[in-house]
Amino acid sequence: MSFAHTPAGRVAQSAPQSDAERRVRTDLAAAYRLVAMNGWDDLIYTHISASVPNEPGHFLINPFGLAFDEVSASNLVKIDIEGNIVGASDHPINATGFALHAAVHAARADAFCVMHLHNTPGIAVSAQPQGLLPASQHALRFHGQISYHDYEGLAFSPQEGARLVNTLADKPAMLLRNHGTLTIGRTVAEAYVLMATLIKACEIQIQAQAGQAPLVLPALDVAARAAEQLRDGGAIEGEIEWPALLRKLDRLDRSYRD
Numbered sequence: 001m002s003f004a005h006t007p008a009g010r011v012a013q014s015a016p017q018s019d020a021e022r023r024v025r026t027d028l029a030a031a032y033r034l035v036a037m038n039g040w041d042d043l044i045y046t047h048i049s050a051s052v053p054n055e056p057g058h059f060l061i062n063p064f065g066l067a068f069d070e071v072s073a074s075n076l077v078k079i080d081i082e083g084n085i086v087g088a089s090d091h092p093i094n095a096t097g098f099a100l101h102a103a104v105h106a107a108r109a110d111a112f113c114v115m116h117l118h119n120t121p122g123i124a125v126s127a128q129p130q131g132l133l134p135a136s137q138h139a140l141r142f143h144g145q146i147s148y149h150d151y152e153g154l155a156f157s158p159q160e161g162a163r164l165v166n167t168l169a170d171k172p173a174m175l176l177r178n179h180g181t182l183t184i185g186r187t188v189a190e191a192y193v194l195m196a197t198l199i200k201a202c203e204i205q206i207q208a209q210a211g212q213a214p215l216v217l218p219a220l221d222v223a224a225r226a227a228e229q230l231r232d233g234g235a236i237e238g239e240i241e242w243p244a245l246l247r248k249l250d251r252l253d254r255s256y257r258d
Contacts, residue, residue, distance in 0.1 A: 020053035027187070029076060032256070045094075049105065059078070103165050113190070114184050117182075122198065123179065135205050136204040144227060149176045168182075
């Protein structure tokens, strides 16, 4: 693939690394490792970005060229909304790949973390005309809460960014047709747990359809009620699951914290 991977320039570091930034770096590196562990990565492509606390317009993203299981808290790269590297870094970033993330970060105040993946079940469901069906409890989490963006090719332009965020609206998840999945979270944990739920829903749908028999779907009023229950009044998701996931990573390999 041929892309412009080097940002337009560099800007000076705005402030020493804070404790809050260090915590986000650790969480974001953990998310990359968990994605790799689950086999949701795509060589060195796709991204998870997170805002830097108390630094408006600054974000953290993976170094371009590293596999997701090589990402650590210290090698995450700080960038601005234009994709310029902030401060010192030995690594390039995929400025073109960040364009999608930048559009979402800029449009949504609640988009602290934006996760975009090319996972197989998500792409498979995105290619189906009806999209995600309410075929499982996992899918019901997104009942009325998922949007769809039609494929427009490799180059992600500002015009496509405007169309994407308009379609995304206030929803927490999106299927990019023929391309992948996207979730946003008020925390890294929330974006990750939403992605895990979405991928599970897509996996269930694909496997259920393999039997070639009609699917049993809940009544619309049941689906709506279950979706409301699963959203739990707008509670931030992932708060209970995330510490358990970090403990699991710590047992396997603590180098994401480095």
